[in-house]
Every structure is written in structure tokens, then in C-alpha cells.
Amino acid sequence: AGGDHIKLMEVDGELYPNVGGEEQAKGIRALAEAKARPDDIVLCNYPKSGCHWMWEVINMILQGSATTIPDFKENHMIEFIPPNHMEAIPSPRVLNTHMKFSQLPRETIEKRCKIVLILRNPKDVAVSFYHHHFGIAKLYQYEGKWENYLSLFNNGKVDWGSFYNYVHSWEKTIHDNPTHPIHVLYYEDMKADSAAEVRRLANFMGVSLSDDLIEAIAEKCSFHNMVNDKMGLEDEKWRKVWRDEKPRMYRKGEVGDWKNWFTVAQNEEFDRIYAERMANSKLKFRFTL
Numbered sequence: 001a002g003g004d005h006i007k008l009m010e011v012d013g014e015l016y017p018n019v020g021g022e023e024q025a026k027g028i029r030a031l032a033e034a035k036a037r038p039d040d041i042v043l044c045n046y047p048k049s050g051c052h053w054m055w056e057v058i059n060m061i062l063q064g065s066a067t068t069i070p071d072f073k074e075n076h077m078i079e080f081i082p083p084n085h086m087e088a089i090p091s092p093r094v095l096n097t098h099m100k101f102s103q104l105p106r107e108t109i110e111k112r113c114k115i116v117l118i119l120r121n122p123k124d125v126a127v128s129f130y131h132h133h134f135g136i137a138k139l140y141q142y143e144g145k146w147e148n149y150l151s152l153f154n155n156g157k158v159d160w161g162s163f164y165n166y167v168h169s170w171e172k173t174i175h176d177n178p179t180h181p182i183h184v185l186y187y188e189d190m191k192a193d194s195a196a197e198v199r200r201l202a203n204f205m206g207v208s209l210s211d212d213l214i215e216a217i218a219e220k221c222s223f224h225n226m227v228n229d230k231m232g233l234e235d236e237k238w239r240k241v242w243r244d245e246k247p248r249m250y251r252k253g254e255v256g257d258w259k260n261w262f263t264v265a266q267n268e269e270f271d272r273i274y275a276e277r278m279a280n281s282k283l284k285f286r287f288t289l
């Protein structure tokens with residue numbers, strides 16, 4: 001159907017949003033050679049899994065205070081920022097990416113940089129990604145309808161490809177690299193008990209924080225506080241990217257919103273594909289709390 005295709009750019013067999021044409025393709029190809037620092041933290045996630053949220057939390061843990069970070073995760077996204085920007089970020093850097101382990105800078109692996117992997121259940125990811133594609137209409141040239149979206153999602157016809165390939169790849173990475181420091185964190189667990197997850201994360205990072213500060217960071221990074229604090233900082237240029245000038249990276253922030261979108265038939269079809277694609281996986285996604 002017309003308008004049901006998401007316009008993307010292919011670089012070496014992988015799909016990306018086309019934000020920078022040939023320059024961007026060069027940047028993606030150069031990423032493997034980027035310099036890493038031993039104290040880099042690399043936040044990895046499939047799109048729409050909670051990157052804005054956890055980038056804020058990790059930065060607050062590092063700065064040791066529950067104060068809004070006057071910067072954006074977009075400025076630290078390694079596949080899109082030019083190498084000189086990446087080198088200009090002061091240490092310790094909280095980099096973020098949707099790339100897989102094998103696509104990270106070689107030095108990130110050699111220097112054993114800490115990796116935080118966020119996972120989120122794919123039904124909520126699909127709904128969130130749909131709003132992203134629909135919302136950034138000019139870039140994606142996408143006018144599609146929800147009823148056709150899940151086949152794009154399930155077939156990986158979206159930026160950074162298939163959700164299933166992504167999680168399988170990381171599961172294999174963890175299995176094959178048992179000594180690389182990789183901390184796995186579920187969006188649903190963060191929603192269920194943010195303070196417990198902030199504490200686990202701080203332990204992984206080797207930062208010791210008081211219980212009060214852990215609570216304060218969890219609270220400062222709650223959905224409603226981040227909508228107010230971060231959106232207030234956003235500039236006009238970024239707002240204009242979105243349909244109706246309405247950014248959707250802070251949209252709903254819940255577990256189980258998919259129930260408001262999936263029809264019974266879509267849910268059955270999704271469950272069938274999920275069961276097939278996840279048959280050999282040990283990952284346990286929670287679709288409700």
C-alpha cells in the first residue's frame with residue numbers, strides 16, 4: 001500500500017535512518033576504528049527501549065547528584081556523531097548506540113569498556129517505534145497505518161533491522177564473551193522498581209551512592225519529571241523534526257501500552273512469530289507488570 005514503506009538508508013546490509021547521506025555512511029564505516037577510553041560506558045539498546053531514560057540515570061550516577069543533565073543522548077550516539085565530536089566529549093563518556101557488539105569500535109572491546117544493555121518487550125517496542133516512524137514523518141516519508149506496521153517490524157524493515165536479530169546477537173555476545181563487563185537491564189524492571197535497578201547499575205559501575213541519592217535519582221528520572229526537565233531544554237530545531245512539532249521520545253512511558261493498540265488477531269499473530277523467533281532464547285521478556 002502507498003506510504004506504508006519506511007524510507008531508510010542501507011549501509012553494508014544494515015538499515016539506518018537517512019539523516020546524513022554519504023557522509024553518514026562514511027561515518028558508520030569508520031566507527032570500527034574510533035578511539036575508546038577505558039572509562040567509557042557504552043549504553044546499547046534496540047530503538048525505543050529506554051535509552052533517553054537510562055542515559056540520564058547513568059550520567060546522574062557518575063556526577064553523584066540527582067540534577068538534570070544539560071545535554072542530550074543524541075549528542076553521544078556513536079554511529080551518528082562525527083569522530084571529532086566523539087573525541088571532544090570529556091571523560092567519563094556515556095556513549096550510546098543501537099549497534100551490535102561486533103559493530104562497536106574495536107577499541108571498545110579491547111579496552112573492555114563497560115557495556116549497559118537495555119532490553120524491552122517487543123510489543124511495547126513496536127508501539128513506541130510506530131509512533132517514532134509516524135511522528136518523524138519527513139525523514140521516514142511514512143504515512144503508514146498501524147494495521148500494516150507489525151509486518152514491517154516483524155520483518156525488520158525498520159532502522160537497525162530486526163528486533164529478534166538484535167536480541168539474538170546480544171545473547172550470543174554474552175555467551176561468547178563471558179568476561180566482558182556487560183550489565184543487562186530490563187525496561188520493565190526499571191518501571192517496577194527503579195531504585196533497585198539504579199542500585200544494581202551503580203554497583204556495576206563501581207560507584208557507591210547513599211540510599212537517599214539512589215531514591216532521588218530514580219525519582220528525578222521518572223517519566224513525568226523527565227518530560228518536564230528534558231523537554232524544557234530541547235531546542236526549536238529538534239522540535240520541528242516532529243509531525244505537528246510534537247516530539248514523541250517521551251510519549252507514554254508505560255509497560256503494556258501495546259494492549260491499547262494490538263487487536264486480538266494482531267496479538268495472536270505476534271505471539272506466534274515471537275514463539276518461533278524466541279524458541280532458542282533464554283531471555284524472559286515481561287509484557288505486563
Ligand code: A3P
Nearest residue numbers: 048049050051052053128222223250251252253
Ligand atoms: P513509549 O513510546 O512507549 O512511551 P528511547 O529513549 O530508547 O528512544 O525509548 C523511548 C521510549 O522510552 C518511549 O516509550 C518513551 O516514552 C520512554 N521513556 C522515555 N523516558 C522515560 C522515563 N523517564 N521513564 C519511562 N519511560 C521513558
